[in-house]
Amino acid sequence: MPTEAPDNAPQNAPVLEVQDLSLRFKGAPANIVDGLSFAVRPGETLCIVGESGCGKSVTALSLMGLLPRGVARVMSGTAIFGGQDLLALPQRALADLRGDRISMIFQEPMTSLNPSYRIGDQIAEIVLRHRPVTRTQARARAQEMLERVKIPAASNRLDDYPHELSGGMRQRVMIAMALANDPVLLIADEPTTALDVTIQAQIIDLIEDLQKESGTALIMITHDLGVVAEIADRVCVMYAGRAVEEGPVAAIFDDPQHPYTIGLMSSVPSVGPRSGRLATIGGMVPAIDNMPDGCRFAPRCPFAGPRCDIAPPLAELGPSHRAACHYAPLESAFAEAAG
Amino acid sequence: MSAVTSAADPAEETIRLESRAWKKLKANKSALFGFIIVAFFVGIAVAAPVLPIADPVATDWGAVRKAPSAAHWLGTDEIGRDILSRMIWGAQASLMAGVVSVLIAVLIGVPFGLLSGYFGGWTDQAISRVTDALLATPFLILAIALAAFLGPSLTNAMIAIGLSAMPIFVRLTRGQVLSVKTEDYVEGARAIGLSHFAIMSRYILPNVFAPVLVQATLTVATAIIAEASLSFLGLGQQAPAPSWGSMLNVAKNFMTQAPWMAWWPGAAIFLVVLGFNLLGDGLRDALDPRES
Numbered sequence: 001m002p003t004e005a006p007d008n009a010p011q012n013a014p015v016l017e018v019q020d021l022s023l024r025f026k027g028a029p030a031n032i033v034d035g036l037s038f039a040v041r042p043g044e045t046l047c048i049v050g051e052s053g054c055g056k057s058v059t060a061l062s063l064m065g066l067l068p069r070g071v072a073r074v075m076s077g078t079a080i081f082g083g084q085d086l087l088a089l090p091q092r093a094l095a096d097l098r099g100d101r102i103s104m105i106f107q108e109p110m111t112s113l114n115p116s117y118r119i120g121d122q123i124a125e126i127v128l129r130h131r132p133v134t135r136t137q138a139r140a141r142a143q144e145m146l147e148r149v150k151i152p153a154a155s156n157r158l159d160d161y162p163h164e165l166s167g168g169m170r171q172r173v174m175i176a177m178a179l180a181n182d183p184v185l186l187i188a189d190e191p192t193t194a195l196d197v198t199i200q201a202q203i204i205d206l207i208e209d210l211q212k213e214s215g216t217a218l219i220m221i222t223h224d225l226g227v228v229a230e231i232a233d234r235v236c237v238m239y240a241g242r243a244v245e246e247g248p249v250a251a252i253f254d255d256p257q258h259p260y261t262i263g264l265m266s267s268v269p270s271v272g273p274r275s276g277r278l279a280t281i282g283g284m285v286p287a288i289d290n291m292p293d294g295c296r297f298a299p300r301c302p303f304a305g306p307r308c309d310i311a312p313p314l315a316e317l318g319p320s321h322r323a324a325c326h327y328a329p330l331e332s333a334f335a336e337a338a339g
Numbered sequence: 340m341s342a343v344t345s346a347a348d349p350a351e352e353t354i355r356l357e358s359r360a361w362k363k364l365k366a367n368k369s370a371l372f373g374f375i376i377v378a379f380f381v382g383i384a385v386a387a388p389v390l391p392i393a394d395p396v397a398t399d400w401g402a403v404r405k406a407p408s409a410a411h412w413l414g415t416d417e418i419g420r421d422i423l424s425r426m427i428w429g430a431q432a433s434l435m436a437g438v439v440s441v442l443i444a445v446l447i448g449v450p451f452g453l454l455s456g457y458f459g460g461w462t463d464q465a466i467s468r469v470t471d472a473l474l475a476t477p478f479l480i481l482a483i484a485l486a487a488f489l490g491p492s493l494t495n496a497m498i499a500i501g502l503s504a505m506p507i508f509v510r511l512t513r514g515q516v517l518s519v520k521t522e523d524y525v526e527g528a529r530a531i532g533l534s535h536f537a538i539m540s541r542y543i544l545p546n547v548f549a550p551v552l553v554q555a556t557l558t559v560a561t562a563i564i565a566e567a568s569l570s571f572l573g574l575g576q577q578a579p580a581p582s583w584g585s586m587l588n589v590a591k592n593f594m595t596q597a598p599w600m601a602w603w604p605g606a607a608i609f610l611v612v613l614g615f616n617l618l619g620d621g622l623r624d625a626l627d628p629r630e631s
Contacts, residue, residue, distance in 0.1 A: 064530055099531030106530075112523040116545040125541075126531045177531070 014039035014080075015185050015217040016063070021077035021087075023058055023067070023241075030291040031075055033059055034241045037314075040185070040234075045211065045218040047228045047249075049264070050238035053285060056221045057107075060187050062087065064104055065094035081185065100130040103178035105188040105207075109170035109195070113162035119173050120146075120158030126180050145176035149206060168199035172206065179210060186211070189221045204230055225268050229253060234320070237261050240285055240296040243314065247321030257323040257330055259301045295325070303327050363625040370621020376614030380607070384430040393421035395428040396579045404597040414599040417589060425581035426603050432582035433611065436497050436566035436575070437559040443501025444508050445555055452512025453539055453547075457520060466509065473506040482565050486574040493566075493582070496575040500565045504558050511554055515547035522546075549626040556619035560612040567608055583608050 016039065023033040033055040040046040048056050061067050063079055063086055079086040082101065086094065098104075106112045114122060123142035127133060133141070139158070146154035149172040162170055171191060178186055188207065192200040208231050211218050220231060228235055232249040237260065245258040256262045266279035283300035292298055294309040301308070307326050314322040317329050327333035364370050383390070393411075399419035407414040413422040455466040473481065485499035519525065520543060528542045569575035570584030578585065583604040590600035 066526065066529055095529075095532040095534070097532070098529070099533075104530045106523055106527060108523050112527045114524045114528070114542050114546070116548075117541070125533075129532055129537075174527075 012041050014041050016040050016079060016081045016086075016219075018059075018063070018079045019077055021059065021062065021079065022075040023055070023062055023072055024075050025072050025288070026070060028288050030241075030288055032072070032241050032288060033062075034296075036077070036238070036241070036243050038236045038243065038246065040217045040219055042184075042217055043211070043215045045208075045220060045231050045233045047220045047222060047232035047235045048238060049222060049225065049228055049235055051223055051285065054238045055241040056223075056238060057189055060104065060189050060219070060221055063187065064098055064102065065089065065091060096130070099126045099177075099183075100181045101183055102185045102187065103181070103183040105171075105174050105178045105186065105191045107190040107193050109167050109174055112174055113170055115162055118159050118161060119165070120160075123173070123177050123180055126177050130181050141180060142176070145180050146173070148179070148210065149173070149176045151176075167195055168202065171195060171199075171203050175203075175207065175210065179214065179216070182214060183216055185217045185219070187219045187221070190223070191220075192224070192227060193222075200227075207231070225264065237264065240291065242296055242311075243324065244297065245323040245325075246314065247318070247323075251318060251321045255318075255321075257317055257321070257328040258297075258325045259303055259327075260297045261323070303333075360625045364621050367621045367624060369617045370625070373614045373617025373619075373621060376610055377618055380430050380611050380614070381434060383427050384434050387427045387431055390427060392424040392427060395420065395424040395581050397421075404593060404600070406597075407599055413603050414597070416586070416600050417593060417597070422586075422600065422603055425586060426583070426607060429576075429581040429583045429586060429604065430607070430611075432493055432570075432576045432580070433563050433566055433584070433608070436493065436500065436582075437563040437611075437615075440497045440500035440504060440562045440566070441555050441558050443498065444504035444558065445551065447501070448505040448508025449512045449544075449551060452509040453516055453544065455509065456513040456516025457535070457539055457543065463513070467513070470506045470509045470513075473503075474510065478503050478561070479565060479568060482569065483572065483574065486569050491574045491577060493576045493580075496566055496569045499569070499574075500562050503565070504562060507554065507558065508551065512547055512551060515550055516543055519543050519546045549623075552626065553619050553623040556615055556622055560615035560619075563608065563611055563615070567604075 018039065019037050021033055021036040022031045024031045036055070036059060038046060038048070048059070050056050058067065058072060062072075062074055065086065067073065074087050077087060081097075084093075086097075089097075113119065120139060120142045123145055124135065124138035127138040127141045128135070131138075143154050143158055146157055151157050151169060151172055157165075162173075165173065174191075191207065192203050195203060204227055207218070207220075210216075218231075220227065222228060228249065235245075235247065235249050235252040236243050237245040237252065237258065239260045245252065245256065245261045252261060253265065256265050260281070263279065263281040267281065269278055281300055286292060286296065286299060292309075294311050295301070295304070296311075298304040298308040305326075312324045312326045314324045315328055316322055323329075364374070397420065399415065402411065402415045402419045404417055405411055405415045405419075411421050411423065413426060416422055416425070451466050451470075455463045482499045482503040485502055486496050489495035489499055525538060525542050528538045533542075566575055566582065567584030567587065570582045571588040573585075573588065576582035576585050586604040587601060587608075590597070590604065593600055
């Protein structure tokens with residue numbers, strides 16, 4: 001019975017496999033996340049991309065069992081992690097996993113640390129919670145982690161309060177906390193959004209380096225395609241609560257197949273001579289009480305036709321490249337239209 | 340060529356919250372003044388047994404209602420007791436009443452406020468409704484009613500004052516918890532698997548504690564007045580043991596013949612209350628870690 005991550009498992013067995021996850025806010029007429037499936041393997045980085053409000057962050061919270069009770073709930077789906085379904089685990093068991101085998105980095109480093117607690121103690125706390133160690137050992141681990149996230153003069157910094165650190169430093173502390181127990185899976189929810197651009201690059205590099213060192217699987221939630229290009233192995237593009245396209249990062253960037261992904265890629269400014277206006281996607285994300293029954297992107301889609309009234313399944317297009325569009329792959333659709 | 344070491348300057352690492360709060364408190368003139376007043380009265384109250392003063396309950400029929408003199412610095416009362424001595428021993432009763440009743444209020448009020456704000460729902464409803472009912476009754480009336488119900492003694496007066504001051508702390512703590520519990524670091528604490536108890540005691544309590552401490556300091560002043568009021572009504576310290584309130588109670592009968600009997604306890608209550616208020620205000624400024 002695979003309760004612990006087995007050593008003899010094939011290397012590409014997923015660390016986390018989410019199937020058909022649906023979430024709904026209380027009183028809402030439609031699911032905020034609808035039939036989402038994805039998997040992430042050891043050492044792999046999966047980027048979940050999408051605009052604000054598409055359900056990225058609630059997905060992460062639901063996996064951690066942190067959905068605010070009475071506000072949002074899981075409608076269907078499984079999330080298999082180490083042989084257990086995270087969505088079915090009791091709170092107590094989830095609390096034992098959180099911070100130990102699954103860790104999370106939050107968006108706002110300025111407010112994510114306890115202001116009345118020295119940072120060394122905060123890192124030590126997560127170790128003490130999950131490991132049978134003494135206070136001294138936990139503190140030594142805290143210092144080691146601060147060194148690993150490249151905080152200068154780590155031993156002096158242990159006794160600092162969060163307000164004595166800059167935003168970038170605080171995010172490093174958050175990363176140190178998240179990795180203190182060598183988690184199997186790290187979920188980073190827009191870890192660089194609140195930071196300025198130069199610090200963003202440093203933090204992304206740091207996360208990438210630490211992930212390579214430790215072999216942790218990483219789910220990076222972001223709306224920044226620059227971050228995706230830099231760090232992702234695989235990408236899952238979400239639109240209005242559904243996965244519209246999923247595949248290796250190269251395939252998503254070089255050969256996007258879903259009209260939304262295509263729009264997303266062409267809306268990124270590039271360095272170099274400009275050729276015309278930057279593309280935009282017309283219209284707005286539909287409101288939750290006005291979700292189309294079929295393809296949720298259809299109202300904004302230049303290709304939309306009558307068959308888009310039925311929600312398209314994720315169709316296999318290439319090696320682990322899938323898109324949820326009736327017209328995918330586009331080449332064949334064009335050929336069909338021409339012929 | 341030797342590499343330049345990158346060790347941080349240790350001097351810049353030494354500024355810590357406690358020392359900074361203390362520095363800010365010392366730099367605040369009025370807070371320092373308040374602290375000195377409070378320290379003075381605490382000092383004489385603690386030192387009462389060893390100070391070379393007369394017995395506070397010894398009567399002297401040869402020196403009834405004598406004005407301040409070299410023999411009796413602050414004068415004597417209606418049965419010839421030394422007022423200086425009674426003032427000093429009375430400081431014990433007043434300060435103790437202030438501090439103990441506030442401790443009672445904090446020890447009961449803060450946990451209820453924490454539970455109420457943290458869990459919400461029916462826990463919050465139950466605790467908040469009782470708090471509202473208690474707050475609807477004027478503080479002193481409630482204290483008098485409770486003290487009358489418990490019976491006249493200093494201990495019962497302290498319990499009555501503590502219970503009457505308790506709802507303020509429930510309300511204050513609850514409000515603070517409501518704002519603190521939505522902070523990202525509380526969610527972060529849940530995300531590392533901490534229990535409700537650990538989150539409440541280590542992530543929420545320390546961050547709501549500064550306003551509670553300030554309120555406690557200010558409430559000590561209120562409680563001292565309440566104790567004086569209860570003693571004035573005969574519900575507090577019982578004769579012949581001295582307290583400032585009971586001294587005033589007697590002094591009111593001799594306002595024209597021996598006004599000094601009322602001056603000293605009145606002035607002492609005024610000063611101590613002023614001291615605690617100044618100290619409380621200063622603590623409020625000093626304990627905010629975000630304000631430098």
